[in-house]
Amino acid sequence: MRPIPYKGNGKHIFISYAHKDSDKVYPIIARMQADGYNVWFDEGIDPGTEWDENIAEHIDSCSYFIAFLTANYLASNNCMDELSFARDLDKDRFLIYLEEVELPRGMQMRLNRLQAIYWNRYDSTNPPFNKLYAAPGIEVCRDDYRTAQPTPDPTPSPTLKYVTRYCMKCGKILPEGTGPMCPECLVKQRAIDAINRARPVQPTPQPTPVQPTPVQQTPVQPLPQPVPVQTTFHQPAPMNAQGKRLKKRSTALLLCWLLGWFGAHRFYEENYVMGVVYLGLLFAASFTQGISVIGMLGLWIYDLVMLYRKPEFYY
Numbered sequence: 001m002r003p004i005p006y007k008g009n010g011k012h013i014f015i016s017y018a019h020k021d022s023d024k025v026y027p028i029i030a031r032m033q034a035d036g037y038n039v040w041f042d043e044g045i046d047p048g049t050e051w052d053e054n055i056a057e058h059i060d061s062c063s064y065f066i067a068f069l070t071a072n073y074l075a076s077n078n079c080m081d082e083l084s085f086a087r088d089l090d091k092d093r094f095l096i097y098l099e100e101v102e103l104p105r106g107m108q109m110r111l112n113r114l115q116a117i118y119w120n121r122y123d124s125t126n127p128p129f130n131k132l133y134a135a136p137g138i139e140v141c142r143d144d145y146r147t148a149q150p151t152p153d154p155t156p157s158p159t160l161k162y163v164t165r166y167c168m169k170c171g172k173i174l175p176e177g178t179g180p181m182c183p184e185c186l187v188k189q190r191a192i193d194a195i196n197r198a199r200p201v202q203p204t205p206q207p208t209p210v211q212p213t214p215v216q217q218t219p220v221q222p223l224p225q226p227v228p229v230q231t232t233f234h235q236p237a238p239m240n241a242q243g244k245r246l247k248k249r250s251t252a253l254l255l256c257w258l259l260g261w262f263g264a265h266r267f268y269e270e271n272y273v274m275g276v277v278y279l280g281l282l283f284a285a286s287f288t289q290g291i292s293v294i295g296m297l298g299l300w301i302y303d304l305v306m307l308y309r310k311p312e313f314y315y
Contacts, residue, residue: 003029005044012038013141014062014091016082018072024098025068028119031129036142055082064138065091070098092137134164134173246313253307260300265307 003026006012013032017025029039040062045054055078059065065086073079086093087110095116103111115135122128132138165174169185181189247269256265263278281296 002026003033003039003041005042006033006038006040007044008038010038010143011063011140012040012061013064013066013138014059014082014086015039015041015066015068016073016079016086017041017068018070018076018079020072021068021070021098024070028068028096028127031127032132035129035133036144037138038141038143056085059085059091060089062091064141065093066096067093068096068098069101071101074101074103094132094135094138096132130173136164249307249310249312253304256300256304256307260303261296265303 015025015029025041029041032039040058042051042055044058045051059082067073067079067083067086083093093114095111095114097116097118097120099120100118117128117131119127165180166172167174167182167185168180169189170182172182174180174182179186252265252268255268258264261278261282263275266272266275266278278296278299281292281299284292285296
């Protein structure tokens with residue numbers, strides 16, 4: 001049976017839904033109307049009136065706002081405008097999820113503060129109308145709400161408003177004056193606690209003491225004394241009795257072999273006269289190439305033999 005929108009000036013519920021979801025929404029509206037709730041939806045717009053203006057007036061005049069969220073709802077600009085307008089007017093809102101949808105991050109941040117029911121998670125044979133009717137503020141939209149209210153006492157006493165509470169285990173509505181769990185869940189919890197108390201307590205194993213490892217005292221060996229190094233580098237040549245520095249034979253031999261034609265060994269011995277003689281013979285050999293060469297060769301051989309016969313240091 002197709003529901004008929006509410007017509008009147010009383011408190012009513014505004015239904016926001018996508019037309020593609022009418023086959024899921026209309027049965028819920030029909031059940032709510034059968035239970036005495038005044039429900040209005042967009043099928044009640046009078047022909048010839050402006051659609052946007054009519055929707056805005058009914059949202060402004062409604063006492064409760066219910067949105068049926070689906071993928072079709074999120075894709076509809078009109079539905080999103082209705083939800084935003086109800087939020088701007090600070091209306092009491094309630095969300096009913098007909099299917100699993102992923103909300104945009106900004107919308108999820110705003111809607112997480114609202115009460116909601118995931119209708120699709122309940123058995124179709126036992127829909128959660130009791131949770132819907134337990135939402136705070138929705139009771140004012142029933143036909144018998146005014147007649148069911150008691151006559152106020154001329155001298156009212158302050159009373160506390162009862163807030164609907166749910167069982168922390170199964171989610172059922174708790175009657176007033178009960179604890180955080182319903183009687184059935186409380187019996188189950190007590191049975192679980194009794195089983196846990198009956199279990200033997202396993203003793204905690206004591207940690208094995210750690211034996212300290214003895215430290216071996218190693219005697220300290222004294223460091224070896226450094227051995228003085230006898231350096232033989234750059235020792236000056238010894239002196240003779242007259243205080244003059246002696247010449248080294250190996251140096252003289254090296255000069256004689258390499259630069260003997262120029263009299264280098266004679267200049268090393270400070271015998272400058274013979275050094276000049278070598279240079280003179282070398283100059284003469286460049287012109288005569290005879291006696292001078294033989295004379296310089298004989299002189300060079302003589303000096304070489306005499307150097308081999310001298311001691312390491314001589315003068």
